[in-house]
Amino acid sequence: MRQPLSRELSNLLERGRDRQLRLAVTGLSQAGKTAFLTSLVNQLRHAGVEAQLDLLPVAREGRLLGAQRLNQPDLGVPRFPYDPGMAALRDTPPRWPEPTRGISELRLQLRYRPAQQGWLTPDIAHLTLDLFDYPGEWLLDLPLLQHDFYSWCHAQAQLEGPHRKALFSEWLTEIEHLDPTAEADEAQLATLAEAYAQGLRRAKQAGFSDLQPGRFLLPGELDGAPVLQFFPLPALRTPKETLEALPNTSVYATLATRFRYYQQQVVRPFYRDHFRRFDRQIVLVDVLGALNAGPERFEDLSRALRQLMQSFDYGKRSLLTRLFAPKIDRLAIAATKADHVTPDQHGNVVLLLEALLAEPLKDLRFADIPVKALSLAAIRATDAREVLHEGKRTPALKGTTLEGEEVLVYPGDVPSRLPKADFWQQQGFDFPSFRPMATDAEALSHIRMDAAIDWLIGDKLK
Template sequence: MRQPLTRELADLVERGRDRQLRLAVTGLSRAGKTAFLTSLVNQLRHAGLEARLDLLPAAREGRLLGARRVSQPDLAVPRFPYDQAMAALAAEPPHWPAPTRGISELRLSIRYRPTRSGLWRGDTGQLALDLFDYPGEWLLDLPLLGTDYLRWSTQVLAGAGAQRRALMAEWERAAARLDPAAEANEAELAAIAEQYAMALRAAREAGFADLQPGRFLLPGDLAGAPVLQFFPLPGLADGDRERLEALPPESVYATLAARFRHYQQHIVKPFYRDHFRRFDRQIVLVDVLGALNAGPERFEDLARALATLMQSFDYGKRSLLSRLFAPRIDRLAIAATKADHVTPEQHPRLTALLEALLAEPLKDLRYANVPVKALSLASIRATDVHEVVHQGERTPALRGTTLDGESLLLFPGEVPSRLPDADFWARQGFAFTAFRPPPSPHGALPHIRLDAALDWLLGDKLR
């Protein structure tokens, strides 16, 4: 008797026929994931009509027939709130979609005419595109799998600068008062863990990105669970290992170390096993301009966080991930978002800066033979390009509406095409203003190079 296919097997067969593509969108909080996915869905739904997707050959050649939302295969993953996002953008005045936390998913069924459309006319192809939105913060946890509680404790504060350290000071004082050998007091550990989580959140609010553990920032349904009630112990050294590991299980040290292990095994690993490993392609969004605006300590912190985050894509021979899960991604895109914040002639510099920021991880990816493309884009373009004539010289400028509703004409400044040096920071030649989204879109949302990203991520599946 023939057995019905399991879902995994059915998925595999689908994928083998090029009928299914699992595309994940990630990036740290506020990098622009929600805007990107909203615009992506919006463009594909308007393909062939109002959408401007000239850089996507299937659209340019009129072969992209449209896309429809269909029910998603993973019922346990929340649905990406596309309608809510579009409602926010269509409001009067328009506003940006509310931030989302955790992972979400949406399935589109895309219809297209293949380039060699078979023997009979009207032959159409279909691609099931599964889109995932998940927080880049979760990827910052990968290195936790390659370390242990003691090493983590000694490393956590090592890389922090003065401003970041100041934000952690209160927690640090409380944690330093704990005696690792004393019997653990549940309530006390919970309180200090909460202080640690608060310090991480404060650091994120202040523009820092390199923060661990990632779930402390976006706990989702784990908020308040003991698995999140741990923190590093300051003042430990690797030389203390023998003494610490001999402590009884009820001690402060052993309790925190056990929770750390639980977090590794039951939070970090399942994410890689259940989700990450199954994505075919991913795009990593980076708010380079925001970091540039926030100053040197934040900018360097972003560089560190990105280096950590990108380890998740490095499947080189001896990488932690490949040893654990043997994942597979056949393509990766990295994009500097919100490019509409600078004038168009700055866009190549923005891409160059993104590549400079990711230079080391990009080298490793190339070595591991993962095809990567770097680009700059605006998922939802909020500004228009103008020219101003000043003392007989024409210079480009942007017009946009601030969040308070004020119309502004400005030149935001030059983007450095290499990692900014002390001189750049001293001049502070960059002014970042947050803009309102464009007025209520009836057709497709205005964008910059979203079609280039689409071409890289799924163009080859629409041939």
């Protein structure tokens, strides 16, 4: 839905003055996007009151006056559910905010005192921050724009680790005798598509990340539509030219048509309307969850993130790019759930994250795009403790599991580099999932949210 002309002109003016930033909070399903956005809004709204933001200079110096929610930039998009998220965290017992099931936006206006006063510097300045939330499952589809149906089939055929393959065993059995050159049977294709979707759902439950098409996992308004009744054809040995010459009624042509429709009518508008407009980005990664899940899932996460980061526009900002072709000019990569390991392991978590994303980071640094890696917990779920064991003090975590059991645990050591075979064979790393800590404070307790905020927008608050 187009915005009123007056609002578009106002946005254009603010972007021209560099007083408006669009922040991409990028993360796959269960990486913690909703928790991060809830905490981000909470910290900024309570800056200078209760929020602990010592690593954010504008807050530490008392210059950040706070943040206020403004009217939606796009009246056709729901507002980010900040209040329901806070209500869940304040519940008894506290609950994590509900996972994202659709697109939402939120606009904040930050007010602050500039550090340097002068003739042209106002006493009070402002920065508009646009935030955008979406299901992580839908994010998985962006790399589809780099494929046609034939190349996508070959790409999917390479994802054949033993655990993943077992989760798709029913679909693989059913599709084994499907002839791509035969005339399409609509009922058969619908049955096979559902079997493929069930495999994707099982793979997600088992901790896999590289799962396409993402709308099969969270179809929204497309549930039951023919556009979701396609799937890759494994082990294609027929030349592409031969397959593309088949009649429109063939299995191959029918699936290819649905793939193109999905690509052009579902994925491309999602990318065009949202992901081409960002100025700053933070990529949230549940590296600990992948480490907990084992080698095949760990490599699966690395592959999914490498493909995903090729879908964004990175580059230097200028007046023209701000106005007409925004590029991401600053990036943070963050390992979430830092409170699920003891503080002495946080450094290793960051090193492991950098190793996981080594190739994309090399490309970004070569292009001179500022990048920062860190570990954080947007909303704390544990307290760091020490226990006396055999005369030695050992770090530990105290928290409450999702089932309500209070525990005192040491989850294990995090490797500082990509794990080798012997790590997985002798794996001693394991952590439970915790519920959020109960608190009466208005500002949420966190780990390094202030460092993340400073890196992402601190240079605009001087």
